[in-house]
Amino acid sequence: MSMLIDPDLLFPAETRIRSIARDLYAGVKNLPLISPHGHTDPRWYALNEPFPDPARLLIVPDHYIFRMLFSQGVRLEDLGVPTLDGSPFEADGRKIWRLFAENYHLFRGTPTRIWLDYVFSDLFGIAEPLSVQTADAHYDSIASLLQTDGYRPRALFERFNIEAIATTDGALDDLKWHAMIRDSGWKGRVVTAYRPDSVVDPDFEGFRENLDRLGEMTGCDTGSWRGYLDSHRSRRAFFKSFGATSTDHGHPTAETANLSTAAAEELFNRIWAGSEDERERRLFRAQMLTEMAKMSLDDGLVLQIHPGSWRNHSPSMLKRFGRDKGFDIPTRTDYVTALKPLLDAVGTEPDLSVIVFTLDETSYARELAPLAGVYPALRLGPAWWFHDSPEGMRRFREMTTETAGFYNTVGFNDDTRAFPSIPARHDVARRVDCAFLARLVSEHRLREDEAHELAHELAYTLAKKAYRL
Amino acid sequence: MSMLIDPDLLFPAETRIRSIARDLYAGVKNLPLISPHGHTDPRWYALNEPFPDPARLLIVPDHYIFRMLFSQGVRLEDLGVPTLDGSPFEADGRKIWRLFAENYHLFRGTPTRIWLDYVFSDLFGIAEPLSVQTADAHYDSIASLLQTDGYRPRALFERFNIEAIATTDGALDDLKWHAMIRDSGWKGRVVTAYRPDSVVDPDFEGFRENLDRLGEMTGCDTGSWRGYLDSHRSRRAFFKSFGATSTDHGHPTAETANLSTAAAEELFNRIWAGSEDERERRLFRAQMLTEMAKMSLDDGLVLQIHPGSWRNHSPSMLKRFGRDKGFDIPTRTDYVTALKPLLDAVGTEPDLSVIVFTLDETSYARELAPLAGVYPALRLGPAWWFHDSPEGMRRFREMTTETAGFYNTVGFNDDTRAFPSIPARHDVARRVDCAFLARLVSEHRLREDEAHELAHELAYTLAKKAYRL
């Protein structure tokens, strides 16, 4: 590691705690990465082409970065974010990079700063902090390395010591990149995950056409409830054949339902006929989570629920730049009432694995830890999104461990499109967990041998077990 | 204290803070225990029979333990939890104990682990950690000690240095065990507390019959509003004659009401006639909290409200195993609106003492501390249930002290059925409070002499004063 990242990064200053944390970290820092939930593009691994210039690799696609710059008055167009209406946006990577460098101080105290410094130093061997003065030199260093074979996707995958990574693919995806990876003979383990939002959420753009397409792909009658469910079973099996071990659901709330077959069928018919109202659309989404859980009992896929984001909060930005431009805002999220129908149906099944995430950390101690601490089907996903940060991860452990223990959590998810930052993110999680364990040891709440075991579980084993990878 | 519990347990590692914490703790660790709110069985003290085997004493009745094991796939039947439908459950204490020992790692990082290690080492003199290897030896050690006179309930009560303990008894209880204790001449102070849920909550099983029974017991006409209130007054007086200094109310929410006498009477008549709806049942519970507060103004009993638990969240588990099997889940709880009617009625009375608990720690800084920091009738109950834990207690102090001060809190409640763990729980609370005070001293926010005074208040005096014991 180079000068931008201190070996003691994120370890508490107190001598005894730091010393224990160092020991724990030494035991896990080189473990392979399990990345069971993410958004890297399978095309990268399939084609193995060089990544584009530094700005287009690191700035333009990273909403953590451009949202912060935008909040301080920088225009997205000037950061190279493409407009939908054809109005101009910056195409010169170096100009984008300079603008970014000029504003790098805005990231002080954020995880983005840590991830980027890690990438600069660890991946690109840079020793000087990014600034207006160093911007060009950094750009040149990174750009030239990106042209070398050692920085192509597969080489990075191997350098990053990734044991398995999951992409997330829509239910209608043909998985051709996954097929190409498989057929290529390359040994990197890239699996898919089944994300059926487009055929489960009646509010999704093109929902009705998506159902038709789903019918075509599976040969099922997606105009009937039974056929519709069968089409999911069929796609799940197809995704499993490309290594999928999980499904993934990004509903606005954690609401679930457990209707009788007759009531579910009637609801589906109204949806199919397009005669449903808002309440019924919500109910349908809710019912489908329970249906997915029941299918998971049959086929063993792990069910992931990550509710509570108000997507595309600004309509004018959505119109100008499209989805996923940093305007997804967390909302207060209930779990105790919302998950009850699903839990009533399948919550006590020890063979089912439902992993719940949250953006509302007030639910950690009050709802999620008490629920996961008793229902065998439930596990807690890691501190996620805005909470994928040192303070967020610390609060997650402080607010869940005493009630749910460590073993009802599932290790770390990087959940990212930003491929180069994956090692940095796992490293931060490992450091924060080691720091937390070190505090428990220093306060005699845990023995040191136990902490070593737990550090290993949190860094590696729990994710592997929970996701059946 | 033996090898399983370090003398510095729970003290921050930083040298100066730890040193201050040690000093503070040395001044309070041997103070007698005040246990003003709990659920030990008065029968134990009355009959003074030996406790059963280790599993039936420590595992089977402790929902903290079996809920965690269940969450990881262990069946409650295998832990000896009795079924309601007559299906078999494990009766061999040693087998239960082994299953528990095998899974003891699940409790790492939880308060249960600290309490149990404390009990093993401090009460049973065990020096080796519990594991598959040591399970049988531990079982034998504990089992044989439980047969000795020194481990009978009264001997433990004295060994634990309990100055006063409150049990909680239903309004219809005849308090015969309390009578037997009193008549026995034994000097241990065991008092009762008045818990009238069964005759205050129209949703309670057998509510209507309970009112009849209440009428019989008191000679009051419980079919009239006036007579019904009189019957409560009568029972409260009866409970006071057995030392009660408090009443205890476990409503689903903190909702209170302050109806006119005429409106309250009409509401009661509808309830009595069984013609009320859900809204009226809620309103009746709400009104009764205010009635209880008014009675407290007359008879001096302290009113305890601990809302916010969704009891028996899983219907299938309720059906199979009955109530209180670890499926009580916290819910978001409002106080500012909910308590207003009661506070409007009696909140500024300095002679009234209403103690409010919460399972929703988001209300500490936002609602409870601001309310208790101004209404003379209001006090904050300690970090409770899932928050009866080192991190939970620390957050309680961090989030309430600056607004409500220390003197609007009431010391510690163990709130437990798990008699052997009572000293451990008080010890944890004392340690955490000393650690908090030590931090304030180290940051020059408090003088050391003040911290010593406060440590004494938090460990002993505040509970005694608040509960008038």
Add this chain to the structure above:
Amino acid sequence: MSMLIDPDLLFPAETRIRSIARDLYAGVKNLPLISPHGHTDPRWYALNEPFPDPARLLIVPDHYIFRMLFSQGVRLEDLGVPTLDGSPFEADGRKIWRLFAENYHLFRGTPTRIWLDYVFSDLFGIAEPLSVQTADAHYDSIASLLQTDGYRPRALFERFNIEAIATTDGALDDLKWHAMIRDSGWKGRVVTAYRPDSVVDPDFEGFRENLDRLGEMTGCDTGSWRGYLDSHRSRRAFFKSFGATSTDHGHPTAETANLSTAAAEELFNRIWAGSEDERERRLFRAQMLTEMAKMSLDDGLVLQIHPGSWRNHSPSMLKRFGRDKGFDIPTRTDYVTALKPLLDAVGTEPDLSVIVFTLDETSYARELAPLAGVYPALRLGPAWWFHDSPEGMRRFREMTTETAGFYNTVGFNDDTRAFPSIPARHDVARRVDCAFLARLVSEHRLREDEAHELAHELAYTLAKKAYRL
């Protein structure tokens, strides 16, 4: 600084962190004070008369103090708080002071205690802790100093090194004290801020007459929507001529609306006619926030929103003592939905500055930091009111920095009527921020040179820039 305040006050005990915190603090402790949001009385600076006796200066007007004493059974009458019904209240400052001194232990662990000790020692040169024994001596020392010229308002203003202070004045205020200050030739910078609650909130006492008065003052037709808006523009310009750089809005919720002109006009007409209902009153308040934001785009005034307080929670205390007697209680506050109409209208304007405060810290990480971290018009006000405290400020930084960064926050506001405590409050904020930065440095999350820059920003520059002072 004297013996009551340690030079290391509020710095973490850990040696390295403390050492860094000291260095950072040394660089900012003597920076001038920017006080952009407060409630000191402009009359003080205009007339420059001596302050009254110690009790009437420090106890009687400070709701933090008398609410805590009241919560422990001390009557407000005995603390000199005037009654509205003419019933007697204590007029003897020394008696009030003694009662306060007797109960000074109640403030242990609260920010009030720190502020007061700071005032006693730093302003009045007192070295002994306040107690029953020292009460009279303290009273005498303070009383005699208050009679000297060096303790008159302007002298204190200068001694406090205040670079600029804002008062808050109602829309109908004639700003005569501000005029007198300006005309006096005194160089102290005292500006006003526009607080239009009385002419924006239909629930405000005398709202309809206030509109008439507003019409008279501005020559606008406040009976028409257009004229009403013009009258605001006129008053805003008038306030700007007395240095105002901001407006201030204390709505019960953060609700905003963005009606069409026609709909807004119709709503206004119903309000004017007095035929509106509760929902329309809410909608009008909501709409007016957006109108104010639009005017801010034109005239550059910064818009401050501080919702979420249930004012005068106790009706009996309101009746007896009037408004603002410590019975303002925080409530759960939503921002993501509530602010959306305003943000849809003007949220992406980089030239607009909307500063949002909260009393509900559960919104920091979940709502406020994500919103401020993307909308250029939005900034986060500091930890406020009950959170204007060491723990509250620390949690504010811990829960907002990683998502919103430091640069979307606006430094410190003292928001106080308690003039003598202003330096103490700023000092506490500077210390807490330096301690937070020191921790980041010690964990290698920030370089020391960056921390020095940030300490300066947080103590001085950010407030100046955000409030355009």
